[in-house]
Amino acid sequence: MNIEEALNRFKNNLNIQSLDKKTPLHRKVKTNFKTDSSKNLVIFIQESMGYQFVESTGGEKGITPNLNLLSKKGLLFTNVFSNGTRSIRGIAGCVSGIFSTPGKGVVKKNKSQTGFFTISSLLEPFGYHTLFLYGGESRFDNMRGWFLGNGFDQIIDEPKFKNPEFIGTWGVSDGDLINRANEEFIKLDKKKQKFAAILFSTSNHTPFDFPKEKIDLINGIPEKSVKNAIKYADFAIGEFIKKARQESYYKNTVFVIIADHNVRVYGDDMVPVNMFHIPALILGEGIKPEVYSGLSTQPDVLATALDLLGLDLTYPIMGHSIFSNKKQALSFMQFNQTYALRINDRVAVVRPKKEPLTFLYEKQHLKPVDHDMELEKNALAFIVSLNYIYNKQLYK
Secondary structure (H helix, E strand, O other), X not given: OOHHHHHHHHHHHHOOOOOEOOXXXXXXXXXXXXXXXXXXXXXXXXXOOOHHHOHHHOOOOOOOHHHHHHHOOOEEEEEEEOOOOOHHHHHHHHHOOOOOOOOOOOOOOHHHOXXXXXXXXXXXXXXXXXXXXXXXXOOHHHHHHHXXXXXXXXEEOHHHOOOXXXXXXXXXXXXXXXXXXXXXXHHHHHOXXXXXXXXXXXXXXXXXXXXXXXXXXXXXXXXXXXXXXXHHHHHHHHHHHHHHHOOHHHHHEXXXXXXXXXXXXXXXXXXXXXXXXXXXXXXXXXXXXXXXOOXXXXXXXXXXXXXXXXXXXEEOOOOOOOOOOOOOOEEEEEEOOEEEEEEOOEEEEEOOOOOOEEEXXXXXXXXXXXXXXXXXXXXXXXXXXXXXXXXXXXXX
């Protein structure tokens, strides 16, 4: 597919009218929440927290009591699908608002190590201090290099935690992470410094190390198991919001809680669409409790959070605020070398050197149907456009 057709299809599907051809996705976006003073932004990315563990998104009861309670007090997304199955794909979606590029994720790719769009490059002109907080070693998966190379002012990772309460295989606990984050936000608030922060949890990752005394372990399953690890991650989420509410910065901050991807458990489908389903929640003073059930992506959640900051912005994010009439009901998923474009409940699957296929997503499974040639061409257009935008360094 030639690039002109690919970009036209890509932009039309995303409902994006760009400013010019040199920046094919850049457009001016006016906030729906104009205020005298813009808000801070905190995005708390949860490692491997699938929807099936969260009651408020249709999952099992008893694993995430704090998130379920908070879900009634904020903007809950019940139908969000991740970019892919690896953390760097989710990070890119939540921090840069981009879908998964072919090959390696942009966090590790050469041409996206500097000059690549992030919330830091977006908010720096408005006087924001940006930071990335991670309980592990930030050099893992090249996160440190990518964040610093693309404008983040500060990295706080495991070596910078003093006397942590708990250290596991992947680093300090989520409890230590949220305590340090709260301390940093208090200091910035006292200086009247606007901030945007990314927190990335570690506890819900094999071998599932966490301070077990902090939670009531689930009966009948091993202590070191995914459900107990998620229950601890949920404990940290609850403690973080509880601590934040006691501080003055809370009233002027938008909080996002979202997973990077689901756990890596797959079924028989060519693309296990249901295993891309993740929870997402936006909280903050003045944010009306609401349930949004429309098909959404990590870039959509990011665009919505930015809308709530109260700023008019220009950006290339591959999603829209749910408060915009441009929001599209689609998701784009990367599964190894296979890509799936879902629009409503129809899914086109594109694989290397094989014919594209069309499915109906029904009862959490893919049901083969006749070829939808336009949908299949649109799926190819996403792949071609993403590759082109990365290689030409147009995601600025």
